[in-house]
Amino acid sequence: MTRFIRQRKKNKVIPGFALSMGITLAMLSCIVLIPLLSVILSLSGTTFAEFLATITDKQVLVAYRVSFQCSLIAALINCFFGVLLAWILVRYRFPGRRILDGFIELPFALPTSVAGIALTTLYSDSGWIGRIFAHIGIKISYTLIGITIALIFIGIPFVVRSVQPVLEKLDRQYEEAAMILGASQSKTFFKVVFPEILPAMLTGFGLAFARGLGEYGSVVFIAGNIPYKTQITPLIIISKLEQFNYDGATSIALTMIIFSFVILFSLNILQARVNKVTKV
Amino acid sequence: MKQKLVSSLLIILGAVFIAVMLIVPLCTVLAYALRQGWETFASAIRDPYAIKALRLTLLAAVVTVALNTVFGVFSSWAISKFRFKGRQFLTTLIDIPFAISPVIAGLVFVLVFGRIGWAYSFLQAHHLKVVFAVPGIILATIFVTLPFVSRELIPLMQAQGNEEEEAAALMGAGGFKIYRKITLPHIKWGLLYGIILCTARAMGEFGAVSVVSGHLRGKTNTLPLHIEILFNEFHLTAAFAVSSILVVIAIMILILRNIVEYKGKKAGSEDVR
Numbered sequence: 001m002t003r004f005i006r007q008r009k010k011n012k013v014i015p016g017f018a019l020s021m022g023i024t025l026a027m028l029s030c031i032v033l034i035p036l037l038s039v040i041l042s043l044s045g046t047t048f049a050e051f052l053a054t055i056t057d058k059q060v061l062v063a064y065r066v067s068f069q070c071s072l073i074a075a076l077i078n079c080f081f082g083v084l085l086a087w088i089l090v091r092y093r094f095p096g097r098r099i100l101d102g103f104i105e106l107p108f109a110l111p112t113s114v115a116g117i118a119l120t121t122l123y124s125d126s127g128w129i130g131r132i133f134a135h136i137g138i139k140i141s142y143t144l145i146g147i148t149i150a151l152i153f154i155g156i157p158f159v160v161r162s163v164q165p166v167l168e169k170l171d172r173q174y175e176e177a178a179m180i181l182g183a184s185q186s187k188t189f190f191k192v193v194f195p196e197i198l199p200a201m202l203t204g205f206g207l208a209f210a211r212g213l214g215e216y217g218s219v220v221f222i223a224g225n226i227p228y229k230t231q232i233t234p235l236i237i238i239s240k241l242e243q244f245n246y247d248g249a250t251s252i253a254l255t256m257i258i259f260s261f262v263i264l265f266s267l268n269i270l271q272a273r274v275n276k277v278t279k280v
Numbered sequence: 281m282k283q284k285l286v287s288s289l290l291i292i293l294g295a296v297f298i299a300v301m302l303i304v305p306l307c308t309v310l311a312y313a314l315r316q317g318w319e320t321f322a323s324a325i326r327d328p329y330a331i332k333a334l335r336l337t338l339l340a341a342v343v344t345v346a347l348n349t350v351f352g353v354f355s356s357w358a359i360s361k362f363r364f365k366g367r368q369f370l371t372t373l374i375d376i377p378f379a380i381s382p383v384i385a386g387l388v389f390v391l392v393f394g395r396i397g398w399a400y401s402f403l404q405a406h407h408l409k410v411v412f413a414v415p416g417i418i419l420a421t422i423f424v425t426l427p428f429v430s431r432e433l434i435p436l437m438q439a440q441g442n443e444e445e446e447a448a449a450l451m452g453a454g455g456f457k458i459y460r461k462i463t464l465p466h467i468k469w470g471l472l473y474g475i476i477l478c479t480a481r482a483m484g485e486f487g488a489v490s491v492v493s494g495h496l497r498g499k500t501n502t503l504p505l506h507i508e509i510l511f512n513e514f515h516l517t518a519a520f521a522v523s524s525i526l527v528v529i530a531i532m533i534l535i536l537r538n539i540v541e542y543k544g545k546k547a548g549s550e551d552v553r
Contacts, residue, residue: 014445019455023354024354024355028373028426031422031426032373033373035389035391036376038388038392038398039388039391041398042391042397089294092287102537105534108480109531109533109537111484111507112486113508114507117511117523119305128304129300210378213381214382216383216486217382221511237383237384238491246390246396253381
């Protein structure tokens, strides 16, 4: 009871609760919650059988697989390079480090459509990099490799910026102790440093993966939109909308929303578990 | 000796990755924009449709950033300065736009305000247009960038604690005075950082805007959409010329971001002292 009263009092000391809460809830409801609920509302005319038929259509299933596969591979590659970049930015001093650090956020700052057309041109058969690969018979633009490259581009900052602050705060005496005790450099990294940065890496992985699943602007150009081959899920939604097939578009959107929530939720659980293990 | 070798190898690997993945695409834009000479470049930029698209992009960005800053300031105040039931849940709700595909963000506004939407008859009666018009573009942009400012502020303000604000309130300061004199000096760099990120995303948003805009040239075309049209019509040079405007803006945003981050870190370490 006393705690309750103290808490009430504490709440009352600082002014502005009603105002700030009111503005927060009003904007959140108008911009995010009510429009999102419309997804379910507008599906009320669709029977479950129709819904199921739409979301398990062969073309749609292929699109899920393309989105999932490319985002997963891109996020894994970004985990590797993200940790590597965070490591060299925090631990080593070399000329150009500040510039390298500054460039990491470029994918956030550059509009996705600009990134999309630049990557498509660069990796097409006549582009600077695409030409080299065309010689050895590998096509990149308009294939799954192209989609993966666009998603790597988009996802770079997520892992680097999640891991970097953790590395900066990490106490180096444990590493020094491991080295003095005779552990090799790589063993020290994998046994001492890696467990510490693992939760942050998972956060970065989850953000990059979720962003990859939903990404449209940078992928749409390089994907080439070939049905049953390089169509990604957001693209299917757009093409259904262009045919005024609102129910179809909404059904697939709902599936995507559920899917991305499941991923974020399971990553949260995984992270909590990793945290527990490393803390003990 | 071996340590030196490993560190140089890692640095080279990281630098090559950034060069190939980020810097080469940037150079591609500039090289293709200028490959048919300065004249073609200038005429593509001076094209009236491009200028109209730039204006719309700037308008959408300004409105979005203003509203999202208000949202960020008030929501971070509510979440970090008070304890209430469902606080964690509210924080999660604010993050929803990050978890959702921009295409779906556009779709939801079509479902509310479009021809099949439940608000359509009301809009018709008052001769308002949201979808395939400017308000829709702005709404979709706000949706996508809603969490940026509040996500920067909440952890900063939580780390700061409430003591100073409580003291000021007990001495009789009003809410806005407390915010201006006590809270703001601590979080100003974080606030600026969030605004910069929000601006960058708002100017570049493509998927959400593409769904609600209807691609009416000169009316509801933002710069990223204009680039898409030019590219799909095989006007490569023009597409890259217009893109180079956005590249220049992106680089300015990056430089600003780095300055703000540096100042913020400096201010942070002075706070500790």
